[in-house]
Amino acid sequence: MSLRIYNTLTQKKEDFRPIRPKDVRMYVCGVTVYDRCHIGHGRAAIIFDVIYRYLKYKGHRVVYVRNITDIDDKIINKANEEKTEANVIAERYIYELHEDMRLLDVLPPTHEPRATEHVSDIIAMIQKLLDNGYAYHLNGKVFFSVSKFKPYGRLSHKRVEELLAGTRFEPDEDKREVPDFALWKPAKPGEPSWPSPWGQGRPGWHIECSAMSTRYLGDSFDIHGGGRDLVFPHHENEIAQSEAATGKTFVQYFVHNGFVTNESVKMAKSLGNIVTIREVLEQTDCETVRLLLLSHHYRSPVDFSHKTLMESSENMERFYLLLKEIGTKLRTFPGKLAKVPDERLSSEEKSSLEPLLRFPKRFEQAMDDDFNTALAIGYFYDMARVLNRILHNPGDDPSLGPSLLAFAKDCFEKQGAVLGLFQSDPEAYLGQRKEKSLEAASLKEGEITRLIEERDMARKAKNWNRADEIRDYLVSHNIVLEDGPEGTRWRIKEF
């Protein structure tokens, strides 16, 4: 079974064939560190994190590079505003970025290069482009000459003639043609700068990714990713720079993720409609965020709202209530659990257990089809329903139930790990939720347990009026009671 990936270059799903069959090399454009990351950045990070995890799950060795842009106009502007140095701003937000990634359980990439650490690579590549005749130098500036690179527009499917006629490009009297873009720009006084054959200056935005991807992954590699908004001009320009410098095919597969929207409008700092990762994680937990984002196909937009977040949150809680119950059940079976006895199952049992027994296969089929995490998550729900049925209807064969539960637990652990879901200890997860929501609740835990005890007394005395009065009072404080065989449990309805 082979993986298929939608390739922006061809606008089709293609079989994935890495250049070196077992090794996959992937480069993803990270963030410019001038402010806190918002949930849109989080989505991109999570999607490529899942792609990284799945490629490893499939048995590939993966070298994953995600860069940090730590020198840029926006960083310099912010430094000027705060009357400090650009590197102070960059360091601060690199720290925040790492904190965000850790909180979202995004694995660290193999390499996380920074533009400022690769200025010599950048200068070498610019020199090569000048030598090859694809770039020109004027007044301390170096530009890439778009019309020299014939395949320009291959990724974004734009025509160079139309771009030449366009007006929406950064104006610069030293450019020969409007779509030409800066490889090197001279520094203004007081700005961070590096010496170069063209004077003191700093790199243009696009060249850092060409230089760093080549440095870590070679002239040609397999996957290049980023948000849709990077298709043009950023990735188009990277192709031009890299291929003009090396003469080789730059990248096999370009993968682009869709946006997070707010009221159906792209979330962007310039539009002032962002929600930061940190703000979201104050309200909810990492796995809820991952569940919400991964319940949509990575190329489609996701509307981020309180409602969708709460829905995911409740689903996450239900999954963990199930996992907790599975854990409890399995602890009462201390012996070694046999494998699921396939041959002992009737065809009727097989078909009703199919969502469980065939889960790993289904999961892989979904993920192989262009990382269809939404479908894969649907299969988790199907499996959960079967498990709840087993737990509440043990059936005749006493050894069958536990071996099925053990099998399911493995699935939640192993396939869940690909999505970064179901990785917490159920008791700890549910406990944390309770703690978090208690902070927002208007009652203290002691008060709640005291009321539950009082209600129990009332129930034993068959004083249903008093019992219901207490329950209604708790519901009005967002606390739901569940009377079970082991007594009364409580949980927070919504937070």
Next chain:
RNA sequence: GGCGGCGUAGCCAAGUGGGAAGGCGACGGUCUGCAAAACCGUUAUUCACCGGUUCAAAUCCGGUCGCCGCCUCCA
């Protein structure tokens, strides 16, 4: 204006040639003192609209309408 995407139930959402996944909600049932949770069942004769290709279309082609993105920094 150019390029690209989307329009599937009350809401969210997967599905790109031959059975309309899944979640939320709603309704009925089992369980319960009553609930909650869980389970069972019902909830799209039809996929924005119109036309075409095909034995067969949500899916392919053409057109119309609506929404969004990129074309300037952007995940």
